[in-house]
Amino acid sequence: MDLLQQIAEFLRKGDDKRVLELTKQAIEQHIAAQDILDNGLIAGMNVIGELFKQHKIFIPEVLFAARAMNAGMDQLKPLLIKENARPVARIVLGTIEGDLHDIGKNLVGIMLKGAGFQVIDLGKDVSAVRFVEAAISEQAQVIGMSALLTTTMLNMKKVMTLLRERDLDGSIKTIVGGAPLSEEIAREFGADAYAYDAANAVERVKMLLAHA
């Protein structure tokens, strides 16, 4: 097995120590950081995502893998910046204004981070203005919003309106989720995507970025 495959394999097993070691080795062997990222860490994470979707593994395994991913990333980050590599996509995440349900949102954040995205978590009870301003200042490509109450989900629309008003609806994509939401309601609100759970969120965000 080549080194990158080994990284992917140990990442899948959630072994952060081995991933760290092997990533260091790969760097010493002058493998490009982008290559280590794509064919080592992210390749392993993709396997995890697939197994998770098939219910073969549970969230804890994903978290162990994410921890291993971070161990490798810490080594790669400075090099990626130096190599001027394709930056990791950034996502601003939060629970919408008036709503304090954050369990689902947190889980989505955990899984997005695990998939290699950079997540800026604004917490709960987040106003539309804060969402948009954070997305601008953080140079995020995606805004992810959660709502668990029928009363609060309407506040999501304000975010889409603000983005349109500021002519940002092309460059910043929106994804929504939570029990009262659905594909239909998301469309009605003008969101770019909807996801029903955290693994689905990862998939939909990837699709959004691919189309961006």
Place this chain on the structure above:
Amino acid sequence: MKPALAFLNEALIERIISEGIDILCKLGVEVHNENVLSLLSDFGAQVDKVKQHVIFKPDLIEKSLRTAAHPFKLFDVLGNETHFFTDDNVYFTPGSAAIHLLDYDRKETRRPDTRDYIAYAKIISQLEHIASQSTAFIPADVPDAISDSYRLFLSLLYCEKPVVTGTFTLDSFAVMRDFQVAVRGSAHNLKEKPLTIFSACPTSPLKWSAVTSQSVVDCALHGIPVEFIAMPLSGFMAPVSKVGTLVQHTAETLSGIVISQLASPGAPVLYGGSPAIFDLRYETTPMGAIETMMIDCGYNEIGKRLGIPTQAYISLSDAKMLDAQAGLESGIGAALAVLSGINNIAGPGMLNFENCQSLEKLVLDNEICGMTLQLVKGIEPKEDLPTLPLLQELLAEGHLLIADHTQRYLREEIFFPGPIIDRANASRWRDEGAKTLVERAHAVVNDLVERYRPSRLSDDVKNEMIELMEGEARRYGQDHLPPRQDDSI
């Protein structure tokens, strides 16, 4: 002898309570509400206003537990006693605040509206084994800001039973109280004869939001009973083990009890909850999980040990349709709940992780409730010892169908569910149309809506409530309430 179920022994209960108290006195809780923080600080809790954090003192908790430990009653809109929350008295109430309704004709879920809510209120008013109504779902045809008060308004207009409800926002408490004062005639009468129970949820782990903590105080001041609904999620937002989850639930519930009792000592409370295990595979909080039900029964034992009447979300299902899963999860839950003596059992009608109500399930559950209420009566002699004379009569007459003893005890000893639970023989069943359970349930739904008789609450009070509700709607930009298509009101 009443049958009884217990999961915890005395020593374990004591240990869980002392661990809960220890957590409140060492870790404390966050309270995102200035008023409540001041209240706690006035009574000697250690409050950090900047961090919005409170550390409790054991004597404060113990004093609050003493004043909270008492039974209380509920009364319907006409002022008749319907509930006495004490000992092992058990009552059912529909699962509350669903986002969706399962539509019989379309066989899918949708957002409910005023018409659905009125149908629900008409049905629940006639269901014999479900003692109270709850504001079971959210009509989507009024501004969302008034959706919590609007449900209570419709409930009080159409159905006489007391109501389990709650607020979604800080602003809605006032009008929700005003409806009740209108029904009772005065704030004093309302305190004397409580009409509703408000749910108040701490945020696991160890946190109180501004809205829910304020609701606890407001209710205490007006004598409105509160049920505490802590929701630790085992393995995710709580320890994975049942005892660990129970300790966290205890700490969260005790913190609510202290807030309520400081606001008004003796304020009526239910020791409730909606804990659940977390299903790591699907990222869901299953209410039909057997472990969820065991945790419910466990904290009920703790509440009882503290002398406080209890509540639980048990007897509901996570199924999406009215199918076998819906029946079995609701049935197991209802049976465990009555055997545990949970005083206010919330669940009937509910599907899909507390997200979806079904009128057809509600009428089915009514029959399940009837069966379990029969179960909890247990087995007792009924003028049948010695049995010899009864058997002499049987031998002499060839049957006991018309025996005096049979006449006296038939209805008491045997509960006859139906028409949804089917006990016809197969030929008769085919002859009567070979109807499925869901079809039979739907027929009952239609029948009950048809047979509904208006609430006997006076027209003056009804009109007063209509004015209050219209005022509230105008405040939120809706000039007219949705038509109620009902000439009787």
